[in-house]
Amino acid sequence: MYNETNYIDSVNNAFTFIVVISAALLIAITIIMLYFVYKYNAKRNKKAVNIEGNMTLEITWTVIPLILVAGMFWYGYLGYDALATPPENAYKIKVIGQMWKWNFEYDNGVTTDTLYVPQGKPIRLDITSMDVNHSFYMPHFRFKADALPNKNNMLWFQSDETGVYDIACAEYCGLNHWNMYTKVHIVPQTVFDEWLGNKKALKDGGTTTTPVVDSNAVKKVPITTGFGYLLSRGTFDIGVIYPVLGIFLTACGSAAINHLQESDIDIRMNRTKNRPLPSGNLSKLQVILIAAGFVITGSMLLLVALGAVEMLLSLLALVWYNIIYTPMKRKNPFAVVPGSIIGSIPPVVGWVAGGGDLASPESVFLAFFFFIWQIPHFWLLLLFLNKDYESSGLPTIMSRFSEPQLARITFVWTFATALSALLFPLFNLVSGWVSLLLIVLSAATLIVYSIQLLKHDTGRQSFKKAFMGINYFVLYLVLVVSIDKLMPKG
Numbered sequence: 001m002y003n004e005t006n007y008i009d010s011v012n013n014a015f016t017f018i019v020v021i022s023a024a025l026l027i028a029i030t031i032i033m034l035y036f037v038y039k040y041n042a043k044r045n046k047k048a049v050n051i052e053g054n055m056t057l058e059i060t061w062t063v064i065p066l067i068l069v070a071g072m073f074w075y076g077y078l079g080y081d082a083l084a085t086p087p088e089n090a091y092k093i094k095v096i097g098q099m100w101k102w103n104f105e106y107d108n109g110v111t112t113d114t115l116y117v118p119q120g121k122p123i124r125l126d127i128t129s130m131d132v133n134h135s136f137y138m139p140h141f142r143f144k145a146d147a148l149p150n151k152n153n154m155l156w157f158q159s160d161e162t163g164v165y166d167i168a169c170a171e172y173c174g175l176n177h178w179n180m181y182t183k184v185h186i187v188p189q190t191v192f193d194e195w196l197g198n199k200k201a202l203k204d205g206g207t208t209t210t211p212v213v214d215s216n217a218v219k220k221v222p223i224t225t226g227f228g229y230l231l232s233r234g235t236f237d238i239g240v241i242y243p244v245l246g247i248f249l250t251a252c253g254s255a256a257i258n259h260l261q262e263s264d265i266d267i268r269m270n271r272t273k274n275r276p277l278p279s280g281n282l283s284k285l286q287v288i289l290i291a292a293g294f295v296i297t298g299s300m301l302l303l304v305a306l307g308a309v310e311m312l313l314s315l316l317a318l319v320w321y322n323i324i325y326t327p328m329k330r331k332n333p334f335a336v337v338p339g340s341i342i343g344s345i346p347p348v349v350g351w352v353a354g355g356g357d358l359a360s361p362e363s364v365f366l367a368f369f370f371f372i373w374q375i376p377h378f379w380l381l382l383l384f385l386n387k388d389y390e391s392s393g394l395p396t397i398m399s400r401f402s403e404p405q406l407a408r409i410t411f412v413w414t415f416a417t418a419l420s421a422l423l424f425p426l427f428n429l430v431s432g433w434v435s436l437l438l439i440v441l442s443a444a445t446l447i448v449y450s451i452q453l454l455k456h457d458t459g460r461q462s463f464k465k466a467f468m469g470i471n472y473f474v475l476y477l478v479l480v481v482s483i484d485k486l487m488p489k490g
């Protein structure tokens, strides 16, 4: 009875009907016009004659268009009528537009960002908006309905075949309007029931999620600091110990303070519930003393062995992490962007400690590069650890963007990271052509590899792979640039 949906054919037929009539009229009128241009041209007809009234002609050019237009209306009306009267037993789903994603609410209270519907069953969509005007658009089904904050619009459809199709917003609604894409999955009833059951279980378990930049960051610190030192010094010597150790100790202190600040969140997540505080192995006072010991030792080492600039930079990282970023991420799901600045400080400390100028272009570039790669790094971490974060109960970027949207945004940042890597040669931080070639090749590989993020069904696995991809890329880049520096010149 129905092919993919009840509505596609009637829209297609009405469209074909209108195009055929328009094309026929265009051709007929053009031919007649050319003939008249030839026949009545000024040389053959020196004197124009005025013709008045012709009943037959007037009736003809009124009746023929009337029939054509009535035919178009009839075709359009048939489709509209089918669309305006949903069957009584239609399965109801609420569609709520929001800047900038679609939410689908099912009868058991589950809300998702991707639409799943059972195959072979009439589906009724009740469409509204929670902020501005959007337009709910499913191109494959020839569906479009305004999503308005003060009015409920309805669409219904039934598809007897399974498939995955696009959903978009067809009304400019703000900055990220372009990214309001999601998918409709038409699946067999059993698959649908299982999916809805899983979603329900997940919902009862917890609500929202947060990116928690954890002490994992501490492990990167010695590498990036040493890297900055090598780049300005041109070689490794014993002096590298001071910035690396100083920054590392301060970062450990910073992580300890973070444990204090977040013990209430950590206890809720599998990944962090075994940290010393949530598990009860250390008291608060003990942690404070440990943190102070780390920070004071690290700062003193930097101040005495290197200078005030190095010490102040490392304290800036600490202030940024513990005083600005940590409280901010509890309120703002985009905190990860300013948070990424923290990772750009250690390589700069290394650069200055190695004798480089803090305000030099190379130092600014190093900071920029180590800032930009952390954004896809943390967003991917969030995407594939999502389930765990869901129990932390903090605001998350997942409440603003759907998974496919976040995947696309992450791809753009990954792309930017790959391109930024090409700046290493440009800032004369790489000299050998072999290293240059390796950097270009690895950047291209990263881009091609990350394209999986743009594919239809981005699962946790592909986020995890992309996450590993970008981490290995940066590690590889640091190695190539370091080896290039250490090679004898000449």
Ligand SMILES: [Cu+2]
Pocket (backbone or CB within 6 Å): 097, 098, 133, 134, 135, 169, 170, 171, 172, 173, 177, 180
């Ligand atoms: Cu919109």
